[in-house]
Amino acid sequence: MADPMKIRANVVGDSTEVKVLMSHEMETGQRKDAQGKVIPAWFIQSVTATWNGKTVLAAQWGPAVSKNPFLSFKFKGGAKGDKVQIAWVDNRGDKRTDEVIIA
């Protein structure tokens, strides 16, 4: 099971600002190991963010997103105490879902 994400969600005016740090190798599949063998691609392919069950962001990623990805976005609505959930799936089928309470 992958390491947990670090998520921050704060009310800013009438919106909620979300910042996420994910723990993932995001291997491009371009690198070779010491023996000259290609290190297989291993990267997050889809990211979904929901607020009280409503999708507030959906993303498709390729391996060009940096290792240990950072993501920041903003949506209208959200109040202190509401839940924001971030879920990702990678090309190996590994998944991770974490949630945070809006502060």
Added chain:
Amino acid sequence: MGAPATRRGGRSRGTRMALLCLLAAAPVLFAQTTAVDEIAKYRAALLEGNPAELWEVRGEDIWKQKRGPKQVSLQQCDLGLGPGVVKGVYARLPKYFADAGRVMDLESRLLWCMTQLQGMSDTDARKQLFGGGNDRKSDMEAMVAYVTSESRGLPMNVSLADPHEAEMYRLGEKMFYFRGGPHDFGCVTCHGDDAKRIRLQDLPNLTTKEGAQKAYTTWPAYRVSQGELRSFQWRLYDCFRQQRFPELVYGSDASIALTLYLARNANGAAFDAPAIKR
């Protein structure tokens, strides 16, 4: 009569030449300054979303877990301000620990607690000192991230009151200026002057107060080029490697002496790590 005229003419011609040279050099100087400014903007933009936070969270978990053959949590480990106290300890390290009979930095003290309190063998405690990808995470680097984060914002406050500490400081200073290895390098070779760089990397001048403070207070750091959180033991290890010195043993007196010298020289500055670097 002729000489003063020539002198006058020569001076004005010289001044004109100097002015022309300055104008020619100006675009180059301007371009260099702009590049430095842009890289400073790049570094500032990276500060948000520092992956080091992932190490801090993991480190706190590891610190609190019951581990080793004795199944003890490191919350019993004394890092200098009493068992379990992590807030503010890094700003005071390295320091002399009577129970171990030596001056220790954070990493060597953690190794000591892992072997003495948790009962791990030295081999096990040293198993993955440097992380190598998400498949080979380093518990040590995670703990360093956690403990150092608890000193963020506090002024560096390394003491030399104990004679062991004073002695190690003198040793560290000697080491800083010692030149050896196949290239006759010393720390001073790269870090003993202003405006030195390796390719496009500016090198801090560690012999000035300002340089010493800026450098020491930004380690440990998430090194983008490594994709890992790297501690000060790693920094010294890599410096030794780059100088083609013999391998620096992790947690050795040599590494602690240098660390103490550099940490003490940073006294007064606010600690600002874990940081993020290229």
Added chain:
Amino acid sequence: MDRARRNTLKHGGGATLLAIAAAAGWLRPGAALAQAQAAGWNKAAFDTQNMADTMKALGGGEPAQSKDIVFFQTPDIAENGAVVPVGITSNIPKTESIAILIEKNPNMVAAVFDIPPGTDPTVSTRVKMGQSSNILALVKADGKYYVAAKDVKVTLGGCGG
């Protein structure tokens, strides 16, 4: 053929066969892994090297240049191409999606963000650049595509090694 292998082939599902094939070296590791992918992942879009192919994979026409797409917190020079901060805001009404393309990367598309109604048309992340290149912000708004570019210099390439 040994009994164990025969049984495995008889009883194993598709995934197992794939694993066996990969282990036997019949499939390159990269190929085997690329088979497994998140539901709805547009593989074709992440396999393109030029704008024309990218637009075909995304199902759109040639994008129009737009001054209403703004880069923020995106420096002109990145010290390390492995981590380049990119921030994009679209001021085009009815923005549905924002994609980040890196012109000179081995594959152009880095990320595609779908913006549901109620979400600000602005995203910020970090991408890898193999070399100095234009970063393109590709916006889909009201069914049409728009693009803006920013030149970013990289002092150390960030794709391999």
